[in-house]
Amino acid sequence: MSDQFSVDFNQEQSGGHPHDLLARLYREIGISAVAAALEATNFSAQPVEPVSLDEHRSTLIEEIQENIAA
Numbered sequence: 001m002s003d004q005f006s007v008d009f010n011q012e013q014s015g016g017h018p019h020d021l022l023a024r025l026y027r028e029i030g031i032s033a034v035a036a037a038l039e040a041t042n043f044s045a046q047p048v049e050p051v052s053l054d055e056h057r058s059t060l061i062e063e064i065q066e067n068i069a070a
Helices: 018-044 053-069
Strands: none
Touching: none
16 A cells, blocks of 8 residues: 555645645544544533423523623
């Protein structure tokens, strides 16, 4: 298998060849996407207690009143 298109991102790149810059950009986007997906799955794995509509409504009313008073 050939490494002609692989880029070592640990070394400083000289010249900023467009192919190298795009490869670096796509790598960073991929890392960010994976990190966001992992964070989303960890967040959704936490159990959520159901809240009744009345509780939710009263909480919203309290928040609105606090914001108006401020």
